Amino acid sequence: MSRCFGFRKKWKDIKLKLEDEVKDNRKPAIKNVHDALSSELTALASKFNVESRLGSNPPKDESKNPDKPPTYTYRELATATNNFREESFIGEGGFGLVYKGKLERTGQVVAVKKLNHSGLQGDPEFLVEVLMLTLLRHPNLVTLFGYCAEGNQRLLVYEYMSLGSxxxxxxxxxxxxxxxxxxxxxxxxxxxxxxxxxxxxxxxxxxxxxxxxxxxxxxxxxxxxxxxxxxxxxxxxxxxxxxxxxxxxxxxxxxxxxxxxxxxxxxxxxxxxxxxxxxxxxxxxxxxxxxxxxxxxxxxxxxxxxxxxxxxxxxxxxxxxxxxxxxxxxxxxxxxxxxxxxxxxxxxxxxxxxxxxxxxxxxxxxxxxxxxxxxxxxxxxxxxxxxxxxxxxxxxxxxxxxxxxxxxxxxxxxxxxxxxxxxxxxxxxxxxxxxxxxxx
The missing domain is CATH 1.10.510.10 (Transferase(Phosphotransferase) domain 1)
Structure with a gap:
């Protein structure tokens, strides 16, 4: 059986760091969200062929650098979803509301999950989800196109699944x-x-x-x-x-x-x-x-x-x-x-x-x-x-x-x-x- 990637130690280190943060009731600074993603993914990209794992559906605007998920500004995603208005609303998950949107930079139709500020999913869980969906690609897993971690805003940008749940x-x-x-x-x-x-x-x-x-x-x-x-x-x-x-x-x-x-x-x-x-x-x-x-x-x-x-x-x-x-x-x-x-x-x-x-x-x-x-x-x-x-x-x-x-x-x-x-x-x-x- 083929393995999709072999970096157990890296994942273990990430997991331990995040668990420590949860135990200490500390939320990492916003800068750490970007730094953690950049440093871990860059290290992995230098050692493994990430492109072979990502399949044939990388984000259109980041196809030359599939290791790192693209970041979006809050303004970009607000524009894409018509300022998160009711007509763009398509569903609700355990951690926030989901909206249909269209990215100006690519014209791509996406689903944007806007996490609740008071929800259960804090920065550690947010970071794990971004890392997992960046590195785990399979025809039966939803594709993550990018994220936004701006101020206290946490948003995830997914492929749009047209038939719902x-x-x-x-x-x-x-x-x-x-x-x-x-x-x-x-x-x-x-x-x-x-x-x-x-x-x-x-x-x-x-x-x-x-x-x-x-x-x-x-x-x-x-x-x-x-x-x-x-x-x-x-x-x-x-x-x-x-x-x-x-x-x-x-x-x-x-x-x-x-x-x-x-x-x-x-x-x-x-x-x-x-x-x-x-x-x-x-x-x-x-x-x-x-x-x-x-x-x-x-x-x-x-x-x-x-x-x-x-x-x-x-x-x-x-x-x-x-x-x-x-x-x-x-x-x-x-x-x-x-x-x-x-x-x-x-x-x-x-x-x-x-x-x-x-x-x-x-x-x-x-x-x-x-x-x-x-x-x-x-x-x-x-x-x-x-x-x-x-x-x-x-x-x-x-x-x-x-x-x-x-x-x-x-x-x-x-x-x-x-x-x-x-x-x-x-x-x-x-x-x-x-x-x-x-x-x-």
Missing amino acids: LEDHLHDLRPDKEPLDWNTRMMIAAGAAKGLEFLHHQAEPPVIFRDLKSANILLGEGFHPKLSDFGLAKFGPSGDKSHVSTRVMGTQGYCAPEYATTGKLTSKSDIYSFGVVLLELLTGRKALDDNYGRDKQLVEWARPMLKDRTRITQLADPLLRGQFPESVFKKTVDVAILCLQEKANNRPCMQDVVTALNYLASRKYNPNKANTAEIKGIEDYSSSGTNTSTIGSPIGTKLLNIGVDREQAVAEARMWGETWREKRRKSANSSPESHDGLYT
Whole structure:
């Protein structure tokens, strides 16, 4: 597997400096924001080929110097957004308001996030987000074009994602818009998974997103998904550490149970959140909805149907109007079950999730040929008597134990099955409990 960049020590130094500032309750001087970015990025540029990591979409006005994100004046961004007027407003994130704008110097349409002065994202977090999005480039991560750190103003300039967020299309759909069809939902799920896989397995050191939710999955042309809003992202554990201890942050309804109760953060915390997003795509329900009273938590509401295989299709979003392949739907639910395991070690890694979703997304649904997407040769849990309350690795042993017409998919499935069987064997040998399912 290729590594996107190899400067662990540099990132560690940056992280330690920022953590010290937070502990001391000191905000770095404005000058330090620019100095930190310039010095760290210049040092990295002299040692590594940054251009090879940035991909084919550098900021237009800084293409000759992609190492350093361009800076903008507050006046430039105010002009671009028509002075941040209501007609330019396109959304609200955890740390501020987002506006659509057009840069005078390039004519480029962008999204400008104006951070709240009283928000949770101070200079250390602002600096980390700028550094991460400058150095981490992937087709499924939103591109940062530049920033403004002028006086007490903090603004981030991103590529404009024309179709808004996944949350908009699932929960706040305008009357003149069509709901997402099955094939589009699966494409979005697979793409978002690839972005998370990149952060967990290709970034060095790994990055834990920490706030994965449908509102932070933005959609471009053709509903191409990209992860956005890295304000809460953390560097993963290094050396022999198994987790990162941190203040519990994120969004209610998406937080992994072990992180919410202990503050111990791992990549498996992100995977739980991804399982919630997958349930959102399948059901059309919000992760947390006070309108449903005792059933306000999506995972709790879904629990009875996830336990009973005969009720699985009752989970389906009514807006799908029954237009989905039943067998693929059930297998996608199984992926969600794996991601939502109570015990973090029983959750798959994102590489495995990507493998499954890539295959399932490839089974396109054709409403004119209802059986075209069905997966043949898979044992149905509902008819096999399998107790899904203790499923430990159904993807490896049953979900993708399939007779398909593509040798590559079969090979991937077998490899995945072997990996999961080995993991379960080790888990059984090291713990008196051989299973710790979703329903404990």
